[in-house]
Amino acid sequence: MSEEFHRIKRLPPYVFAEVNRLKAAARARGADIVDLGMGNPDMPTPQHIVDKLIETINKPRTHRYSASKGIPGLRKAQAAYYERRFGVKLDPETEIVATLGSKEGFANIAQAIAAPGDVVLVPNPTYPIHTFGFIIAGASVRHLPASNGDDFLRAIEHAVKHSIPKPLAVVISFPSNPTAMVVGLDFYKEAVALAKKLDIIILSDIAYAELYYDDVPPPSILQVPGAKDIAVEFTSLSKTYNMPGWRMGFAVGNERLIGALARVKSYLDYGAFTPIQVAAAAALNGPQECVDEIRAMYKSRRDVLVESFGKAGFPVPPPPATMFAWAPVPERYRDLGSVEFSKLLIEKADVAVSPGIGFGEYGEGFIRIALVENEQRIRQAARSIKKLFSESAEPTQPVSHPRKSASQ
Numbered sequence: 001m002s003e004e005f006h007r008i009k010r011l012p013p014y015v016f017a018e019v020n021r022l023k024a025a026a027r028a029r030g031a032d033i034v035d036l037g038m039g040n041p042d043m044p045t046p047q048h049i050v051d052k053l054i055e056t057i058n059k060p061r062t063h064r065y066s067a068s069k070g071i072p073g074l075r076k077a078q079a080a081y082y083e084r085r086f087g088v089k090l091d092p093e094t095e096i097v098a099t100l101g102s103k104e105g106f107a108n109i110a111q112a113i114a115a116p117g118d119v120v121l122v123p124n125p126t127y128p129i130h131t132f133g134f135i136i137a138g139a140s141v142r143h144l145p146a147s148n149g150d151d152f153l154r155a156i157e158h159a160v161k162h163s164i165p166k167p168l169a170v171v172i173s174f175p176s177n178p179t180a181m182v183v184g185l186d187f188y189k190e191a192v193a194l195a196k197k198l199d200i201i202i203l204s205d206i207a208y209a210e211l212y213y214d215d216v217p218p219p220s221i222l223q224v225p226g227a228k229d230i231a232v233e234f235t236s237l238s239k240t241y242n243m244p245g246w247r248m249g250f251a252v253g254n255e256r257l258i259g260a261l262a263r264v265k266s267y268l269d270y271g272a273f274t275p276i277q278v279a280a281a282a283a284l285n286g287p288q289e290c291v292d293e294i295r296a297m298y299k300s301r302r303d304v305l306v307e308s309f310g311k312a313g314f315p316v317p318p319p320p321a322t323m324f325a326w327a328p329v330p331e332r333y334r335d336l337g338s339v340e341f342s343k344l345l346i347e348k349a350d351v352a353v354s355p356g357i358g359f360g361e362y363g364e365g366f367i368r369i370a371l372v373e374n375e376q377r378i379r380q381a382a383r384s385i386k387k388l389f390s391e392s393a394e395p396t397q398p399v400s401h402p403r404k405s406a407s408q
Helices: 016-028 047-057 072-086 101-113 128-136 150-161 185-198 255-268 274-285 289-311 331-349 375-391
Strands: 096-099 119-124 140-145 169-173 201-205 231-236 249-253 324-328 366-370
Touching: 016 331, 047 274, 072 096, 072 249, 072 274, 096 101, 096 255, 101 128, 101 201, 101 231, 101 249, 101 255, 119 128, 119 150, 128 140, 140 150, 150 185, 185 201, 231 255, 249 255, 289 324, 289 375, 331 366, 331 375
Parallel strands: 119 140, 119 169, 169 201, 201 231
Antiparallel strands: 096 249, 231 249, 324 366
16 A cells, blocks of 8 residues: 555645745744735625625525536526626526536546546646646646747647647636736637637636736637637636635536536535525626726735835736736846745745746746735835845855755
């Protein structure tokens, strides 16, 4: 029993683990860590959503097993959202499944459609479940350098022509976590045409579609005529309504793929607790001013981050969307790498960020900064970083402390 289990052997050591251990140790010493690492919203869920949960939870009949694909009212609410937001009509019965957040949806679509030996194309860097959902399912992943331009589409075409076996699917994600890249509808039109030509599935993740800072809202791939022939799209209420712990998301689109996902889920879970599903429907059907307020708050934090970090000598490109900034490690610290630089920020500046390599090998040289602290705390982080930069004469050696490897 000493040999590692097969699927566990395919999972590398968690890159964020060492950074998280240092963060916990610093807090145990009494350090006031400004945590800009995990994308964990710090604000409360809007009150009308909480009120609906409380109202529903007081009805004993809602305490029974729920529906694994989502209660009908919730699926209808998601269909109404897609029609209102994107002008896309969906059949709540056959083209929508409620998931336990978009992460679970991605993991189980991988179980539903991928077999050992199948190849899936995934951007790099990207949200880890886009890669490891398929690795856990036994499939092989071919990474494509993340981009939001024609070069990404050409990379898909090249990979399909030069992969054996031919790839089954491609993952796309805009607005992107961690890079915050966005695309317009023209990109999706080309992607759909290419996928049909190559006979591959598109799995689109738009979990951050409501966190945008330009005038034009990010589109859905399902707005492209014929996209439902080959595409499934994943959304989440976690960031849109400050509901991360509620674990509520959706997969929508191609009937065959949605049916496969629903069938797998029927063996694995009974869906989210019914009161949560009812409250989620209230979020989608209710007043949407809260979404505007949440978006405005993140935009304000983004602007404070860019301004204050820039003044501290740490230029941060302003993200056009998401709750993250994707910033290159400052030149004078580049040789440290993203993990060691992240550890340096914890130990010497009491600031936590996510090392870019945790999102894929092409993320090396970057860090992801989450907008999950208030403006005062972001400015506090900037002051601490400025102090570190002014005191660091020779920041070319890794932080000294016991460790086994940088990836643990």
